[in-house]
Amino acid sequence: MKKKRIKSKNKDIGFISSNGLCIDGDILMSCENEHTSGSYLWFQILLTFAATLCTAFMAASFLDMDIYTHTLIYYSAVLSLVFGLIKSSQKIVRFSALGVVLLHLIYLLGRISIIKYGMFVVIDRYLARANQPNSTLGVHLNGISPVDYTYLASNFFVLLITFVALGVAAACVYRIDFPLLFIVTFPVFELGMYWGWEPSMWTVIGLFICWVTVLAMHIINHTTNKAGRKNTFAVHERKRTFYFTSEKQKACFYNVFMKYTVVLISAVLCIIMLFSAVTGFTRPESFAKYRHDISTTVANFSLADIKNAFSDYDGGFDLFGIKTVGGTNGGVLGKTAGISFNGSTALKIETPKFKNTLYLRGYVAGVYGDNSWTPLEVSEKDDTFSDDFEQGGLWVQDMDYDLIQRKYPFLTPQKINVSVLGASKKFVYAPYASLYSSDGNEGDKKMRPTTESYVKLTSTKYSLFYFDTASIVEVPESVPEYIAEETPALSVNKDRGVDSYTEFVHDKYMDVSESDELEQAYRTILSEYLGVSVYHKDEWTYEEICSAIRGYFSDNFTYTLEPGVTPKGEDFIEYFLGTQKEGYCSYFATAGAQLLRKFGYPSRYVEGYVVLSSQLGEPDGDSVYEVSVKDKCAHAWAEVFIDNAGWYPAEFTPGYNNDNPNLTEQEKDPKSVTATTKSTNSSPAATTKSDGQGGNKTVTTTKPANSSKATTTTKKADSTTSGGHGVAVISGAGKGTVSSSSNAEQNSDYDGSFGGIFITLGGLLLIGFGVVLHRDLRIKKMKSELSEGDNKKRTIAVYSYMLKYLKLIGIADSRNVTDLQLCDKLAEKCKEKEINDAAELIEQIGRIAVKAYMSNSVITDEELETALDDLTIIRNKIVLSRLSGVDLLTAKFVHCLY
Structure with missing residues (x-):
């Protein structure tokens, strides 16, 4: 028969060793020196x-x-x-x-x-x-x-x-x-x-x-x-x-x-x-290299590296529920009261000199809904072009570069080196007309495109070849259409997938948001900026349409970094065009992309960075310029697809026409120390267009009647450029309060601990009052216990207070012993400390207290008086006389014993 094992529980029943010896109770460890837990x-x-x-x-x-x-x-x-x-x-x-x-x-x-x-x-x-x-x-x-x-x-x-x-x-x-x-x-x-x-x-x-x-x-x-x-x-x-x-x-x-x-x-x-x-x-x-590799791996980590279930995960820095991608919001619109910059470096680039503005495209999205832009999802059925591009050794994102290279074989591409620092580690930031498929990296660090839209970043350092399209002709605004009209014709490019991709773009990037305000803006541009009531795309150039949209925004809207949030339940476009009428780049890029679609041009929403040619400064070596691209260069814009030319930026934000209103004059041109005044909203001139019948018609791209509205207000986010020392305004989402520090120097001299010190001192005074009151109550209670009641209770109180007094000078014993044994131990400790006169008093009080505790005998008045006298001697002559100043204060206000 199998014996059932009985598990013992941890109980205070003692310990039984293998030889049967039972140890029940405390084991005394003897130390040469006495150790206490007081400190x-x-x-x-x-x-x-x-x-x-x-x-x-x-x-x-x-x-x-x-x-x-x-x-x-x-x-x-x-x-x-x-x-x-x-x-x-x-x-x-x-x-x-x-x-x-x-x-x-x-x-x-x-x-x-x-x-x-x-x-x-x-x-x-x-x-x-x-x-x-x-x-x-x-x-x-x-x-x-x-x-x-x-x-x-x-x-x-x-x-x-x-x-x-x-x-x-x-x-x-x-x-x-x-x-x-x-x-x-x-x-x-x-x-x-x-x-x-x-x-x-x-x-x-x-x-x-x-x-x-x-x-x-x-x-x-x-x-x-x-x-x-x-x-x-x-x-x-x-x-x-x-x-x-x-x-x-x-x-x-x-x-x-x-x-x-x-x-x-x-x-x-x-x-x-x-x-x-x-x-x-x-x-x-x-060690530094290992630490850098670990940091880079963490920074570049994305869900797509584990599983491609989230191929269009937008990544970015997630802060309070809003992802900041490329210094903006990763396509999320109207969720924050505004944006600002801290002067951090987003990118470092090395590039030859370029003309006008260099747009570094990062996040690309083509689907608008629920107040946000998301990348277009391409199904296998819709993907009729990837194989054609792949056969030519290209990606679909290389199409712009390929067309220029074949139409202008005499042009030499430029090389740009990019180091991604503070920008999102999810996207490749590259100029338009770049050859993404040749990024200078191999293996795991090779770039990875999505089927459409942006290219995924796999290494924070990369190189790309690109064409500066502004160098093709003298009129930069006509670049996309100029490229489209150049030979070879589109039919020659069928083997590269251009035809199928063009059909795909016209099918997928033409959806327009259902918005009454968007329709009203479209009608206003037709009537007041194009001078027609019915629009026919073949009668207008892209640049004329783009100029008219820019004029509409410049005359009727204000650029600001703090537009406020879009109210809950409101459509972003509807609220911006109809009620808000102010915003930053994401606002104008969103409305501009939708308006381009209304005018028959496929368009998308883009976030990235813009670099002015004036920011290049002095070249490094063989005409190579190194630029630290700050967060102030973060920007959002629309991009338009021109048949037989590809995707190109379409700028609609007031103040960004080859400029950046968020930069100081020194930041715009490091070579120049003297700041110059620039017009950020030069009104487009009127253009003349043939009407096809031998005559001319005038197209007004400005709105003289409302020219007073064409002012651009920029709210500087970087307060370090103001140099002011006035009232500090603490602004929130929609409302602000003014701090009481009208003189900034006063705050700089105000130590942050002063207020806390005053509060603490006031609290200590209040606590001090409570301590004094507490002592008075305890003293009254002690006097009451020693002077009132029957002799037994008063004797027991004498014994209790004797132990408390002796504890003040370290004469105590916490072991579980009888009262007489305790008195003997205390008497021995007194003798060890050469307090011989206390030993007899302790033993005498102990005997009287045991009589009061353990018997029915009556405690006589003489016995009580003896105990009280002995307590007084112990208190005054033995204990208090041996206490230092701090110990006396502790005995008085903490233990409340005198």
């Missing part, structure tokens, strides 16, 4: 302060700005202290700490607006240093003087330190938990190390010491808890090991262990640093 809490608080302070200063070091040092030190110290003292065994201390925490939370709530904008500043500066695009968040900083950035950021750090201190205290004080400490502090470390930034060395060393110290205690504590025993020590039979299971006994051990660990780790780090300094050892360069 353990203070070491935990010190550890919390060190970890919090190192984390705060490390985070500040990763920002390209100054943070008030006093703010970091003060709040790290105060919050570490109050969060730690909540664990105190004294109720009044816990109450005071909770009071300070409550006042601190009230202080934070009162400054929530400033903290919010401080968060915007911190994220903006972080993204700027990382060269990451930030077009949805920086708009909140419009109108705020850069002088105030330090003040705002320091206020945000108060909130950051609050969360960090709370998490660290939970890991170091409330429980010994290394994973929690690591989770709270390591992300700050990684935020900088991800980009290769080196934090202050002392913060790294300090944080490392805190990690190792808590980890060492965590391992011991974890092993102890596994013992499963509740008495002071537990014996593990198989491992033949003793374990601490009493919190107080562990605290005594940790009190020594923590000091030892800190000293040991500090010594090891000092030896390592000394070794490095003496030998000159430095980190191998391969």
Whole structure:
């Protein structure tokens, strides 16, 4: 018969060894020196302060700005202290700490607006240093003087330190938990190390010491808890090991262990640093390469690399639910109040000189719906052209380049080198008429086109050949049609897939949004800018149509970076054309693409970057120019398909006609220091067109009656160019508030910790009043217990207060013994400390107290008076006379014993 195994439960029934010996109760560990747990809490608080302070200063070091040092030190110290003292065994201390925490939370709530904008500043500066695009968040900083950035950021750090201190205290004080400490502090470390930034060395060393110290205690504590025993020590039979299971006994051990660990780790780090300094050892360069490769892999990661189920995933930097692609919104329209720029570098390009504006196409989308542009999905049935292009060794995106190369064999293509930095790592950014299929990379780094629209980025560095189409003729506006009219004719290109792709484009890129306002805009352009009521496409050139649309936008709409959000339930195009009448590039590109379709031209929506020829500066070597393309160059535009020429940009945003209103004059032309005034909205001249009957008809492409509307207002997002020190305006989505800092210098001198110090001091005064009131109540209670009631209760009270008084000078014993045994132990400790006159008093009070506790005998008045006299002697002559000034204050206001 199989015996059933009975699992024993962990109960306080003792431990039975293999020889049958039962150990029931506490095992006394004898130490040569007496160890206490009194200072353990203070070491935990010190550890919390060190970890919090190192984390705060490390985070500040990763920002390209100054943070008030006093703010970091003060709040790290105060919050570490109050969060730690909540664990105190004294109720009044816990109450005071909770009071300070409550006042601190009230202080934070009162400054929530400033903290919010401080968060915007911190994220903006972080993204700027990382060269990451930030077009949805920086708009909140419009109108705020850069002088105030330090003040705002320091206020945000108060909130950051609050969360960090709370998490660290939970890991170091409330429980010994290394994973929690690591989770709270390591992300700050990684935020900088991800980009290769080196934090202050002392913060790294300090944080490392805190990690190792808590980890060492965590391992011991974890092993102890596994013992499963509740008495002071537990014996593990198989491992033949003793374990601490009493919190107080562990605290005594940790009190020594923590000091030892800190000293040991500090010594090891000092030896390592000394070794490095003496030998000159430095980190191998391969480490930097590995870190760069990991960062690049993470940055280039997309769902398409795992599975092609999301072939048109638009990628980009996802911030608060809005993806910022190429500095704009990845086809998402009307979701943000505006865009702004932080001066970060999106791309670096090397190129020969080009004429006019270089459009670097990135995100391409052809389907409008639900207030967004998405790429066109091409089914196998619709794809009648890819095979034809592939047979010619081309991609469909190479068609523009191929047509120019065959029509103008004497032209020499130019080469552009591109490094993608802050821009989205999903798209290839390339000029029009580029040869995408020859990108200079091989293997996994080779570019990957979608069937249609954009080309996927697989390497952040690539090279492309392209034609500067502006060099073909002297009139850049006629380039697409000029190319289309040149030989060879379209019929010659059938083997390259041009015919089938042209049919595909006319079939898929002509859908027009159902909008009454769009129809009204179309009718207005016909009547007031073309001078006709009925449109016939063959009677007009593309440039005439494009010029008329530009004139309509210039005369009736305003360019701004802060148009506000599109109301919920409203169609973006309908609201923009009918009500809003102001916006930035995405707005005009969207409406322009739809209007081109109304006029019979296939069109799409594009996001990328534009570079002015004036930005080239001085050439590098053999007429090669290196340009840092900033986030201010981010742009959206429409592109039009011209039969037998391909896709070309169609610019409708006011102020962008071979210009960029977001750039300063110095940024537009680095060679020129003196800023010049440029007209961003020159009205197109009237053109004359043959009417086909021997006469001429005049086509008006301007609107003289409304010429006063043709003003372009640009709201600068980069407040650093204003140079002003006036009122700081904190603008939000749709409304703004003016801060009280009319003088920016006042904010720069205002230390972010002052307000908190005042609040804390006020709270401490309030708590002080509560402490005094609490002491008075406790003293009255003590006097009442000692002077009122029957003799037994008063005698028991005398014994209780005697123990409290003796504990003040370290004479106590927490073991579970009888009262007489306890008195004997206390008397022995008094003799050890050479307090001989106290031993007899303790034993005498103990005997009277046991009589009161354990018998029905009556406590006489003489016995009570003896006990009271002995307590007075112990209180005044033995205890209080031996306390220092701090101990006296503690005895008076914390323990409330005199």
